[in-house]
Amino acid sequence: MQHDRLSPPAIATASFLNAKAAVDRLTDIYARNTAFLREQFEGYLRGVPPQAPVRACYPFVRIVTQSHTRIDSRLSYGFVAGPGIHETTVTRPDLYRRYLLEQIGLLIENHGVPVEIGESNEPIPVHFAYRRDINLETQAIRGDASESVAALPLRDLFDTPDLAAMDDSIANETMVLKPGAPAPLAMFRAMRIDYSLHRLSHYTGTAPEHFQNFIIFTNYQFYIDDFSRICRQRMMDSADVATAFVEPGNRMTPNVRLGTDQTGAPPPRLPQMPAYHLVEPNAGGLTMINIGVGPSNARTITDHIAVLRPHAWLMLGHCAGLRNTQTLGDYVLAHGYVREDHVLDEDLPPWVPIPALAEVQVAIEQAVGEVVGTTGYELKRVMRTGTVASVDNRNWELGDQGAILRRLSQSRAVALDMESAAIAANGFRFRVPYGTLLCVSDKPLHGEIKLAGMAGEFYRERVGQHLEIGLKAVEKLKSQERARLHSRKLRSFAEVAFQ
Secondary structure: OOOOOEOOOOOOOEEEOOHHHHHHHHHHHHHHHHHHHHHHHHHHHOOOOOOOOEOOEEEEEEEEEOOOOOOOOOOOOOOOOOOEEEEEEOOOOOOOHHHHHHHHHHHHHHHOOOEEEEEEEEEOOHHHHOOOOHHHHOHHHHOOOOHHHHHOOHHHOEOOOOHHHOOOHHHHOOOOOOOOOOEEOOOOOHHHHHHHHHHHHHHHOOOHHHOOOEEEEEOOHHHHHHHHHHHHHHHOOOOOOOOEEEEOOOEEEEOHHHOOOOEOOOOOOOOOOOEEEEEOHHHOOEEEEEOOOOHHHHHHHHHHHHHHOOOEEEEEEEEEEOOOOOOOOOEEEEEEEEEEOOOOOOOOOOOOOOOOOHHHHHHHHHHHHHHHOOOHHHHHHOEEEEEEEEEOOOOHHHOOHHHHHHHHHHOOEEEEEOOHHHHHHHHHHHOOOEEEEEEEEEEHHHOEOOOHHHHHHHHHHHHHHHHHHHHHHHHHHHOOOHHHHOOHHHOOOOOOOOO
């Protein structure tokens, strides 16, 4: 620590061959340093500013290997790509405890060397020393703050979020390491994770603690209403494995077997992308989010959910059927994407293919068959597997029809929507298994345009069945071995060790 800064006493770096002991040390360092920042900041608000700039840093986990020993090649994570120093900073070890125990345990097991835990030189922004909005958490203190304190420049005394340190260069494989710098051990460093955790609360109206390992995105409130009804019914079943249903505002309805009351209150207005969580032990349940319309929303929410390292995410939405052989209500299982939405062009060039993932595709196809009551060749009567084109213009039909038709035909697209490609592409980019099942709600190229009366009837008929398919597909994914789900298809040449 610098002598001209006010910092907590340094904690020496220590080595651990036990994952639990390593995570406990991460927890102690993080808790001590964030408490120090909160104490100094709240003193500042009370009119007792610190006598020097304040700094406390995130803890780090590091592994040093000397060998090219071949690790079990069936696993796609849990080992470093080669000898050298690999390191990452860590935040919220309370939230990530299970994840850290697994990842650090695999490193120790696979390499047979200890991990090192210590204090990094990455400052904790004072805003991120609080789990929620810093203004809300210090509201009572701010009310008593003097005008002179309010006028003091915060950035002269405390570290604030640094956008230059929160890029996605590791995930994008554009990071250029400085000579002698350690290689990354995880896809996201601590400050980038903290940024997304705070953004998730803002966009979804629920705390990061409630997010589950399986995510379904939709762009229609009809699906959310049905999901909420199902979840509330499950909370009345004392034999159900789920422990709670959480809605925006962190309104929690516990399972009746727990004998506790509902907590929290609905927000005065819904957030931009409200999230609903069917909570199961070890985050093994399901989160469903209404992302609204458009590829920008799809990218925004997946940029942030990726830091939670979910096991899979799916898109359930509606699409324009592009083939004359399709009928309204048919399903489309995407096996490829034409990315005309452009929201990820700079981070994941359009020439990068977004492959179908067999484990996800099989789960969705089986779920469709079981729900509609048909399998094999007969399933083709209600579902097509094919390419989905995603665009950034909802009124694409009003453009140059000739050019549009030519591009869609050349791509062999069978459906068109606005969000699916961004969700799949960001799954590929962030190494999160992904899948898409759409339902044909209109056929604009064939004169069947989605109008109010027709749309209402369609939604009433199809929403329940479509959601049931999605829920069943998630259950099938949950039954798979995690190592198979997080397959090597999503990993690059020299990948980080953490999943």
